[in-house]
Amino acid sequence: MNLTASAGQAVEGLVRKLRARDVLSRQEEEALASSVGEVKEVGPGRILVREGVSLSECNLLVEGMVCRYKELNDGQRQILELHLSGDFVDLHSFPLKRLEHNIGSLTPVRIAIIPHERLKRITEEHPHLARMLWFSTLLDAAINREWILSIGRRSALARVAHLLSELHVRMGIIGLVHDRRYPLPLTQTDLADATGLTAVHVNRMLKKLRDEALVTFRNGEVTIHDWDGLQGLAEFDPTYLYLERRPR
């Protein structure tokens, strides 16, 4: 059936992400796919979820890139996390019922909508799958914590290097790294808002990373020249991404 096929496609990225960490049964995959409601397309630079609004459905990112962010009164923005295809961007709105931050699209995106009602049923009928979904929200929290360390204690250069390293690994998982390159449709201002720096300073750090032949970020594409050197500089250790498969 057509609808099922597209629902299957919609959850494909998520399924791959979960399977990288644990065993997902056929029934569980079906339960996920059958939970997908509408699939919609949204342009870049749009707010997908606004802070404080009462929610009754979640957004699964099928294609494109989105970010979560908060702003201060003077207009300063802080990006809290970047999301790639397959990320269940605001799954946490299911237990929380609202978000305390915004979610915005950075590129044109395709989004699968999953009603909270369906998720509730999953927690009742598929406890193991529910635990995996729980896990995936905690993976976001682990990324949040690594960013706290990064912004709080790493130098500007290491912060940028760390972010590009994290994205390299996460892009790799979803098959978007080819020949040590991956797409990164961000401006230097976005990068600054993600690292707690200024756009001007990010520019200088990128130049330095380029000059030291570690990475290049240009024209929306990142090229890794020296992965070991980059990881070393950033003190990047991917264990916080919980990539090993679980025992059992």
Add this chain to the structure above:
Amino acid sequence: MNLTASAGQAVEGLVRKLRARDVLSRQEEEALASSVGEVKEVGPGRILVREGVSLSECNLLVEGMVCRYKELNDGQRQILELHLSGDFVDLHSFPLKRLEHNIGSLTPVRIAIIPHERLKRITEEHPHLARMLWFSTLLDAAINREWILSIGRRSALARVAHLLSELHVRMGIIGLVHDRRYPLPLTQTDLADATGLTAVHVNRMLKKLRDEALVTFRNGEVTIHDWDGLQGLAEFDPTYLYLERRPR
């Protein structure tokens, strides 16, 4: 029965925390209490959970204060979150199976141990309670995100003010604020590690907050002199603590 009584006491703080946000049935409370295994006491400055170690139980903080933290190679430390009585400190180890950061005691603490096996049973037999536990891990994530904003974009003064504000509210929930004062058994170095600053600079910021008659932190105690002024300076808005009770 004696054991039940002490288990009831052990989960009391958590129960209060959950009840501040949703309805918790008698059976659910019992299910929680009956999940408590050992209750143990640990001295200050000890590591309760070490990063990377495979885990099969969680720690519920009954009394005292603990923190999660990470360190860089050069010894710089970043505190990721502070936990108070009633916090289910490493509930996230249930889905994650290991942590990517350390958990250390800041004071003498009393800890209730809850085996993962019991939690698994809760997810199978008490889906609503399981969702509340999920919620409580996401509350930590919300705090993490607010810290990212704070460290990334607030001034040093506002960062310290924000942290003292957050703790004021959280201490209030568990009944530890009396007469605009609450206990805070941290050194200025700890505060620095939580805010991504230097101990020296934290000292100066504390002096400034004192001089401006906003807050005083001295002898392990915080006194709020001007709550509105403090909140204003910090741009502190407690909605990220999800304190409203859920509809239904």
Add this chain to the structure above:
DNA sequence: CGTTCGATTGAGTTATCTCAATAGGCGTGG
């Protein structure tokens, strides 16, 4: 009563920011 740890303060340093100017790329409309 010496030792240690945390708090405090001064003085000089530096990483990062701010302001500002220039240049490149790209879309739109004449």
Add this chain to the structure above:
DNA sequence: CCACGCCTATTGAGATAACTCAATCGAACG
């Protein structure tokens, strides 16, 4: 097809928030 305007990237120069180093002081502790 060119010209204009806008957005992003780049670079220089000067400003400043936060850091480092270092000395003093007080309280706790054995």
